[in-house]
Amino acid sequence: MKEIDIQGMTPAHLPQVAELSVATEQVKFVGTMEELLVNIDDKLHPHVILDGNTVVGFFLIDTQYGHRYDFAHPEALGLRAFFIDHHHQGKGYAKRAVLALKAFLLSAYPGFDQIYLTVNCKNPAARHCYQQGGFIDTHELYLGGAAGPQHIMRMVL
Known part of the structure; x- marks a missing residue:
């Protein structure tokens, strides 16, 4: 099994990122790439999950998550819109990316000591x-x- 890589998204990734999507039944959990890309700013950072030079997934790191949500520690990061493209699902990319996330965040966001996410109660696999x-x-x-109750999860970095 090849090693995946997590990187901050650059303009060079955009052609591949623009083609990413999830299955129709998953859109309610993640949204569309168009919806995700318009929300990017200096506090909401886009990242790609790579297999070699191929973008297989995407997620956002919200540096203001702890200030946006009462349940999160004020200085916590937030993981948002994490997904693997529907063409690449079922190949272990999500599991490997989540396992690699802690080391990546410790390096890329040294001022933060925890990360939160919410995952829909109707999405037990995630x-x-x-x-x-x-x-x-x-x-x-x-x-x-918008799609119903969500489990609140966190990881200490």
Whole structure:
């Protein structure tokens, strides 16, 4: 199994990133690339998951997550819109990316000591993947999501 790489998205990645998508039934959990890309700013950083030179996934790191959500520690990062392109799902990329996330964040965001995410209660496979990668379920629910209740998870960096 090849090693994946996580990098901050650059303009060179954009042609491949623009082609990423999830299955129709997953859009409610993640959104579309168009919706995700318009939200990028100096506090919401786009990242790519690579297999060699091929972009297989995408996620956002929210540096203001702890200030946006009461359930998160004020100085915490947030993992948002994490997904693997539907053409590449089922190949272990999500699990490997989540396992690699801690080391990447320690290097890229040294001023932060934890990261939070929410995962829809209707998405047990994603919840399991995050748990395998070191996230712990806080046993609290976030009820403000558009697609229903979400488990709140966090990982100490």
